[in-house]
Amino acid sequence: MSKNALYAQSGGVTAAINVTAAAVVETVRAHSGAIGALYAARHGIVGALTEDLIDTSLEPAANIAALRHTPGGAFGSCRYKLPDPAQDDRHYRRLLEVFDAHDIGYFFYNGGGDSMDTALKLWRYSQAHGYPLKVIGIPKTVDNDLPVTDCCPGFGSVAKYVAVSIREATRDLAAMATTSTQVFVLEVMGRHAGWIAAAGGLAGEDGPQAILFPEVAFDAGRFLARVRDTVARHGYCSVVASEGVRDADGHFLAEAGTVDAFGHHQLGGAGPAVAQLVTQQLGFKTHWAVADYLQRSARHLASAVDIEQAYAIGRAAVEMALAGDSGVAPVIRRLADQPYRWDIASASLAALANQERLLPAEFIGDDGFGITDACRRYLAPLIVGEAYPPYADGLPQYVRLANAPVVRRLATDFKL
């Protein structure tokens, strides 16, 4: 009798993570017999710990196919970091208990660097305790900060969203600048790594004249000079600011120490902070936008390349498990920039875990406010192609899965 498999989504969801989920489900179905039932953990590892499992086999094929164009996390995701099993193995013991109760021999963990680390720890723990488990990590993160893989599924779509949005907003700004707003600031995600901010540079002539990266210490004087000069030359200045912009002392601009009238710490934002600085120091009228969840859920504007890679990586994960691999993850390998060619390779979880890949110095222009040609060559192929969802009555049609629960087999609860 074939072992069952468990798939779980982890961390911040993306416009493409459900595409990977569709690939996992469809590939398992295509190899029926090799793998028994495919379960999904409800809300990621939390569902695995609490024995809250979903039976994906009850989901009609049409629903699974519709995951290819549905943003969010169809089975639920979570932010829940497991302790080091050397300190406290309670979670790992529980996971193997749940896996054993449901005859699970395959675990697919779809997440970022932390999740690759968790998958690695679980794999080692299962080996040390004689539990036969194939563990396959499946990379995803809008932050694009995983090592080894050339890019991370989810990132290409955010990059496209940021490039398109700043191109459009800059057109708006240019039309208004003579008598109204001269400076527009778009805040984008990326607490530590500037990949998403860098994507603004793809907008070209209609793009930002200043990008603020977390990798470059923010110098108010230099930035203000840049804005002043740009407005003098173009009449306006468009800015993309990473949420992670910080000064030379490491202080985030988003936490500039503002307090409200009651003395409460004010929720900030790098975008409004930068806009306020410009208004106060240069007197320009500013507008600012904070894209937040909009950027990572914007399935309506997904990159076709990203969607294709998100699917390929999910399919490869299942194929690797069926080939007997474990403790590994499929990664994207770039074979050529232009025409862009890529394939899927295998990497060890140990190589992927817990290492943040920041924007390299050669991708940031000498002045610290723009991207280099090398960066453009890297980013450009990742946003190519449109992959529109179907619409009805003017709205994209996103599927909602039934997510039927698997009957519990354990008598014990687990306290998170």
Add this chain to the structure above:
Amino acid sequence: MSKNALYAQSGGVTAAINVTAAAVVETVRAHSGAIGALYAARHGIVGALTEDLIDTSLEPAANIAALRHTPGGAFGSCRYKLPDPAQDDRHYRRLLEVFDAHDIGYFFYNGGGDSMDTALKLWRYSQAHGYPLKVIGIPKTVDNDLPVTDCCPGFGSVAKYVAVSIREATRDLAAMATTSTQVFVLEVMGRHAGWIAAAGGLAGEDGPQAILFPEVAFDAGRFLARVRDTVARHGYCSVVASEGVRDADGHFLAEAGTVDAFGHHQLGGAGPAVAQLVTQQLGFKTHWAVADYLQRSARHLASAVDIEQAYAIGRAAVEMALAGDSGVAPVIRRLADQPYRWDIASASLAALANQERLLPAEFIGDDGFGITDACRRYLAPLIVGEAYPPYADGLPQYVRLANAPVVRRLATDFKL
């Protein structure tokens, strides 16, 4: 010899105003002989006052056609309010001087309520001073707050952007809520009128469980109870907040009196203010987005109905001028909700000027946090259909006009 015509864009630009510009140019070209040259004022009325005119006849037909899918304001717009000519007629005298120097007999003014008022004043002034001028207003505003017309070109596309974006972000929120963010707030435009916020309600099941309208006095206690109950029931709460949300005393939430560490007034935002309130009072983790210019420049997500109406209204404006009308504007008349049918009628500028149409009470649900079926019937047809721009290398291709200047004929400058 036929008189020349002048077209000017005014106020905040939209994803569709260039569509109207294309219609004006193409319709004038189709009636060559009836109208001489078609000029555009650079940066709206400012260009008319400073004799900074653009000769649209030098622009290739392909560029004009590409305006149909290009956001922003192709000739530049402005925020510049003219004084009442009864108090100070300097601007009106100058305009007629410029018009006379360039033999302008037609003036097309593409803007919102203020612009309709300016057009009306200029028309009356020209009549009182014996200058033969056909003045046609062309409505546009994302705020959808003009009277008489059933809707305003530009609004349908923003409405679609807001409905799609909140549907997508709510999917994201739902996936994260168990262990991370429980409440998401999207701030949208609409300082006085809640039409844009109302559009969030079109997202349906994946839409906001609370909409904050400027027309409904914000009551923190009732709102917090709504959020608490919604999180208890659904696990999360999605919110759309108009930038114009204010309390019973008329104080904007966006100006909640916060100051930074230096005592400077803090640039606010209704979205962050609402999110902060939720975090502080209920302890939920929140995320917030401020769409700002992104929403009104999002040509990539325009409504096909909006684009069609924006074109029809521009064409009708020229046809009305050619028919000898003046002091009027084309407006959209709704003939049926479903299937949606509409046509173009003529309204007097006096009827359109200076009247803000707020969201009527029967469009707001009894609890003040949602829209009614009547509102849904009104809004639904306006977002129907996709009108994608062409893409190359993953980016929408927006045209940049040459905007060749018309040789000046006046020796005098004008001080704005």
